[in-house]
């Protein structure tokens with residue numbers, strides 16, 4: 001389902017389809033081709049993430065000068081921040097082909113063995129969602145990354161024999177949104193780990209200016225600033241919002257992406273000035289208006305907004321917590337003064353709402 005065409009992101013069964021949110025950082029099928037067209041191709045075209053860019057640039061340049069494959073690269077960070085883009089850039093900078101696969105596609109060691117045994121010398125192997133690979137495949141990958149070798153098992157039971165197969169040197173670029181889930185031995189095989197953070201608004205403005213050029217639309221700076229502010233620090237969301245603003249400008253406006261188009265389109269798609277959508281606001285609204293700011297248990301809050309607990313916890317909450325609208329405490333969720341303010345409400349007098357009074361380890365869920 002595409003939010004562009006259908007404003008209600010609820011699936012037919014009433015559950016909330018997170019991928020349908022216009023402010024969801026995960027990809028959708030609809031986005032794939034456009035996204036590919038908007039990816040920067042080289043490191044010096046890649047705005048933002050200055051630390052990772054400089055570190056990666058050094059690793060790649062040194063490898064290039066040595067004429068050898070670089071260390072394996074692990075990229076971690078939330079969805080939509082540019083991990084896949086950087087993996088493609090690694091291959092482009094090394095002038096090597098790239099093979100793309102993902103953890104969920106590699107469920108058996110044999111799946112991995114066939115990919116590995118067909119790699120050419122220097123090739124880049126991009127393993128997206130590497131934390132979702134099966135354990136036997138992971139074990140095969142350790143050996144391949146370290147010794148450029150796989151043991152192909154022939155036969156079954158006591159008669160099975162492992163035949164070692166030498167591999168040409170190659171570079172693994174692994175991407176994960178959950179670095180903490182990677183077993184230490186796998187993490188240790190990566191000589192370089194880059195952690196991607198949410199983008200500054202100024203970087204998002206540069207990304208949007210470039211995307212507007214590539215999409216062939218004229219956009220003024222104020223409009224791009226307006227979109228950048230509502231993009232939750234995420235280039236994927238920024239590019240998606242830009243495309244909806246462009247749609248609005250073409251249908252209702254002058255064809256040019258200006259502030260009027262940006263404000264009208266984002267209002268139409270329910271993305272407010274802080275980048276919050278309907279679900280986010282429903283959670284804040286329930287927390288403040290119905291529960292006096294909390295603390296309230298997660299499941300109670302979920303019932304109040306008519307959603308699954310899991311949806312509230314994984315879809316809405318991370319951004320609300322990160323932006324300081326909600327505090328998670330062992331007694332439940334609490335609205336901060338910023339939440340009240342965002343809804344145009346006054347926090348109840350005399351309450352220490354939002355102060356870090358947490359009286360124990362923040363387990364995150366008590367609902």
Ligand SMILES: Nc1ncnc2c1ncn2[C@@H]1O[C@H](COP(=O)(O)OP(=O)(O)OP(=O)(O)O)[C@@H](O)[C@H]1O
Pocket residue numbers: 025026027034035036038039040045046047048078079080081082083084085086128175177207235236239
């Ligand atoms: N620094 C950047 N400059 C310009 N565009 C970017 C940048 N980072 C990401 N993008 C754009 O955002 C979109 C998503 O990027 P990408 O697919 O690389 O994210 P990801 O981190 O791999 O996401 P996921 O974890 O969902 O796979 C792409 O269209 C890409 O062009």
